[in-house]
Amino acid sequence: MPVAGAFKDGARRVRGAPMVLAGLFAVMLLVGLPLSYVLRGMLAAHLGNSLAADSAAAGTNYEWWLEFTTQAAGIGKTFVPSIVGFGAVLDNLQGIADNLPLASAIVGVTATWLIVWSFLSGGVIDRLARSRRTRSHGFFAACGMHFWRMLRLGILACAAYGFLFRYVHGWIFSSAIGRLTRDVAVERTAFAWRAAGYLLFAALLLGCNLVFDYARVRLVVEDRRSAIGALFASWRFVRRHAAAVVGLYALNAIAFLLLIGVYALVAPRTPGGGLSTAVALAIGEAYIIARLFLKLLFYASETALFQGALAHAAYTAAPAVVWPDSPAAESIANADGSPAS
């Protein structure tokens, strides 16, 4: 299947699963809203009934903001002036690109999100692979069926990414680029070296990510039990279809870059009060939904590409998941007619 075809097919599959997108968005809100509510309490406590609240409500009260961050603890420490608009995207991309430590207050929510996503990804890929409705019981049955496999694969991914960030990143940016740029007196040259470092690290990181992506796809589509087996199978698939796999990944990456480019242009800089707050929030959430769509598009297009390479397109090995009988039905089926003792 050509790359463009897989991409288009992936988009079609995601569009055909609006409830998956909506569900994931809802889960994200469920994870984020409680923390947002906690932060709201911190902000309200610091603002008290002061006039600073008026200016903070009407625009950006930068002086109050700095005052708040000085005394903030926990998640309050992550409420910094660079979270506004496109700064949020830059902050988070930089966190990965420069291997910045996560604020301890959000380590928990980040880990929770990754585990939740690991749980859901089995159901998501299953739904996208079947390209038909599986209903919630089918979706969650697939989630449950694949969860431990996904978790085992996640542990392998954790080891691989851990190696990349702990050793390779340090070697590229501290050792190699540090040495190469130590005596560079021209900032442009220093940046060129750093950009080269980003390219090299990105190639390794994305390569790793690509192999784990197809491992997830094969785990679900072929109903594999072994995470290691899926990983090797993925590696074989990637090697045999390198051009298509890389091309599709690049297409998805371009879509991501286009999205953040558009967001850089339309992201609200100064959330005002009233309606403008609602508009700013709507733009922000639209961007988040688009990011989720792209995340699903990655899965869907990769699944489509993999399935297209099989003898039977849209092949899924696992039987349609049948929800087990209720405990009552099961006990009736199991009853041997003897009275309970």
Add this chain to the structure above:
Amino acid sequence: MFARSAVVIAALMLGGTAVHAQQPLPAPSGAPRPSEAPVSGRSPRNASYAINVRLDPGSRTLSGDELLTWRNTSRATATTLQFHLYYNAWRNSRSTWMRGRIRTDPPIAARPEADWAWIDVTSLRVIQRGTLPADIISQARYKAPDDGNADDRTVMEVPLGRAVGPGETVNVQIAWSARVPRAFARTGTIGDYYFVAQWFPKIGVFEDTGWNTHQFHATTEFFADFGTYDVRLTVPKGWVVGATGVERERRDEPDGTTTTHHYVQDDVHDFAWATSPHFIEGHATFADAGLPAVDIRLLLQPEHAGQADRHFDAARAALKNYGRWFGAYPYGHLTIVDSAWQSGSSGMEYPTLITAGSRWLTPAGDDTPEGVVIHETGHQFWYGLVATNEFEHAWMDEGINTYSAAMVTERAGAPAYYTKRYFGGFIPWVFRNALLSRIVEGDRLPTYRRDANGDPAATPTWRAFPATAGGISYAKTALWMHTLERMVGWPVQQRILSTYFVRWEFRHPKPDDFFAVVNEVTGRDFTWFFDQVYRGSGVFDYAIYDLRSEPNVARGYFGEGASRRFVNAEGRATDYVTTVVARRLGDGTFPIAVRVVFENKEEMRWEWDGRDRARTFQVVKPSRASFAQVDPDRVLVLDVNSTNNSASLKPRTGAAATKWSLTWLVWLQDHLLTYGFFV
């Protein structure tokens, strides 16, 4: 290279006045002592140098000789001479500078061998009429007056063998060699860019109490007497040189590979220079009615070629405003050196020469390079001309200059915004919702808030706690100067500073000299204020603790005897009793105003001496209160927590907290999706 010095020395030996005798006279406070009075020109010129130095980039060394003419301007007699040998701070990790820095930056001791530096004085001769000068370098000893560190070699003392009385002059010829560091701080080289400062054996300041020659510390830098600098710099041919003073002559040497640049400057107390083959040279003129014109020479890094106007405009803004407010810049020329990337020499001030510090990408709205150019140009006034002792009272140059520069930036009119640099610090993003204000950015309130519990500014800076010394010197001083301005008004503040400037330019004022000018010009005694902001470390924080505004009715028994009865609402319900409780949460005390604004726009103000920990104010008005403020005019800029300075009966707290927590939610969602890349 040494020939010229030899001629000068011979002239001195044959007929020159090597040692003069002048009778010292007592001087009133604030007036220059006779021996401190200018011999010619505007400064005392009591420490003048004729220096020849050759830079060898191959070995990264300086070879130099200098003829020092030093006059004792104190009332005491000198029997020794003390010299700063700054480059020895980076000789090894046992120096006082390194010991200080290692505490906050441990890896610095692990720098490669090639980075380290030293300065060795190879000969030192005191020139006396009629005698051959003997080399007394063998009698030199290293001193550690501050910390007794026997391994520190940044101060050298030599016995003179005779006394140099008040008003007498001594000539000393010194030969030395030095290795230029890969910059640890402020001076050094990277590639073929050299910024050479604190580089020659420099005499300390001899005061009535003896030598004031501090070791080189990580947090403080300089204090020196004024003089004339006549300096010949020999560098590779084709390299551009920028230096203190004006270039009088440029001569290619017979070796065909080097060029000697001859710079001269009167009435300065230091000399720094830079050289590189890559500088792009630009010129502009500062002209303003009533002020002397200034030629501005800019040596730009090629990658900043498009930023020349930003540098020039910033320097002009500083020269204009400082000149109008405080006094004229007298030298007629200023050199701005745009330092090379990673050179460690950005943002430094030397007489008639400053280093800027720009970035390859610096969009409109970012305050780079303007902020640093204004600040360093301002140092020409507060440091260059009013030459305070930066070792001991860094607040007098850094703090007063931070305050002044913030005012220039505010009045320059170009808005600057919070700018964050991403991806290794290379890519800037300007947050145009976060406008930088004079108090927050210029006066550096957040820095002071962080360091407020540091040493009192009266602690000699060289022994202040390193982590908070900067916050106290720069930020706290700027904030209390701003507070003083708001107490007395700008016209009076301007008179204070211009009086202080005119009275103390080309001299070395001490803190009490500044305080005396404040009291004199205002006609008020501000000792209570300086006791707190200079001699103390108390923090100021006033707050509105409670605001109530309720109908003026009461409940209970009213009346006497038979007419006594229980009333549920006695009084006029159309009137409101407004109660404001103001609190002093910090240790600092300050006379402060409390204001209430009512719904009918009427206002009520009370003046409070601010001494008690709390004060309750009450008033009955026909309108309900809208909000209350303590320090409504924000006179006390030092207040570390301004959010609690007000209280509203209809606050928009909920709206603000909801808006910002939801804005943060988008950031969190983006964070989760970004890290979701891994699953």
